[in-house]
Amino acid sequence: MSDLKLKCRNPDVNMVERFGDHGGYFDLVVRPILQQGHEGELCSWLKEMSLIRTVSNCPHSTCKRRTMIWNPARIIDKYNWGCPECNKKLSIREGSFFLAIKCDLKLCLQTILGWCQVVPETVAANYLNLKVHVVKRIYERCTQVANAYVDNHPEEWSLGGRDRVLVVDEFPGGYMGAENPIDVTVHKKRNNNSQTILCIAEASAIPPRMWFHMIKAVPEVPIPNAGKCGMVEEALKEVVRHAAPGSFIVANSRARCCSYESLQELKQFKVISVENLQKFDAPGTNNLLHNLETIWQTGVEVCEDVQEATQSMGQHILSTHLWRQRFGTTSSTAFQYMLHHIAECYRFI
Numbered sequence: 001m002s003d004l005k006l007k008c009r010n011p012d013v014n015m016v017e018r019f020g021d022h023g024g025y026f027d028l029v030v031r032p033i034l035q036q037g038h039e040g041e042l043c044s045w046l047k048e049m050s051l052i053r054t055v056s057n058c059p060h061s062t063c064k065r066r067t068m069i070w071n072p073a074r075i076i077d078k079y080n081w082g083c084p085e086c087n088k089k090l091s092i093r094e095g096s097f098f099l100a101i102k103c104d105l106k107l108c109l110q111t112i113l114g115w116c117q118v119v120p121e122t123v124a125a126n127y128l129n130l131k132v133h134v135v136k137r138i139y140e141r142c143t144q145v146a147n148a149y150v151d152n153h154p155e156e157w158s159l160g161g162r163d164r165v166l167v168v169d170e171f172p173g174g175y176m177g178a179e180n181p182i183d184v185t186v187h188k189k190r191n192n193n194s195q196t197i198l199c200i201a202e203a204s205a206i207p208p209r210m211w212f213h214m215i216k217a218v219p220e221v222p223i224p225n226a227g228k229c230g231m232v233e234e235a236l237k238e239v240v241r242h243a244a245p246g247s248f249i250v251a252n253s254r255a256r257c258c259s260y261e262s263l264q265e266l267k268q269f270k271v272i273s274v275e276n277l278q279k280f281d282a283p284g285t286n287n288l289l290h291n292l293e294t295i296w297q298t299g300v301e302v303c304e305d306v307q308e309a310t311q312s313m314g315q316h317i318l319s320t321h322l323w324r325q326r327f328g329t330t331s332s333t334a335f336q337y338m339l340h341h342i343a344e345c346y347r348f349i
């Protein structure tokens, strides 16, 4: 019988292969303690990783925060906390990522790996024999953790540096993915409210490292001598936050929020215009624009997804992309980072 047929007969075999990380951290450290009978080790490891509490205090006022005792229990988690004073029981999931997730901890961990590997919800549910809404819930929490991490650690997305080239543009508009200005009305039709996204890319890296920021200020009709409009101000702040001083910035005159003209006021950068660089292309060629198109390829896809979504979902799409771009190069590292970021997001007091 071929391997394939064997796998189909025994869905577990297939599941285990899919939800592994090619001999990485999950396979070496986590998988062995997911076996039946290893629940004690699993809990010790979860405590060591700060994924569940290592101490618990009784919430009853009469017990004066009495330290609770770790007890074996006939429940799904196999353990709980018990108060020696009033006998109150507390879940070992209290205050953790796993609270109120309706599946055992082993399946939770495998579902987190599924999120890290971008396994579709229904596929993960099928493999792990879980209800889709349970997988959805875990995936949502992973997305929230990634979003919180991106929000709280702008320093991880500092791009460029002395003499390094950054491309700054906006979507829709500018030169992103189009030789002609993108027809803004096309995007407006889809969502009634097109989202302007400031995009910064480090040209030297492949795939290019990027930063995205959804502009919150509403576009204004420019009034002569009225100073900077809100969009420009917001975009410049974001460029300063994510582009290291000394970078060469390639910008263009089409962009509304981050034009070549407005970026020139930031003296810590050397700003060059696309329109000027185009003059160096051999007559009849469009090398520069083709290069820009290549740099923006993934960026354009992400920005298009955002246009189809609501504003808060759009922000999730951007943050998740940024997180995966930074931490998800392999499923093994993505899983390790995700566990650390979960611990940071759900700190126990």
Ligand SMILES: [Zn+2]
Binding pocket: 058, 059, 060, 063, 066, 083, 084, 085, 086, 087, 088
């Ligand atoms: Zn008590």
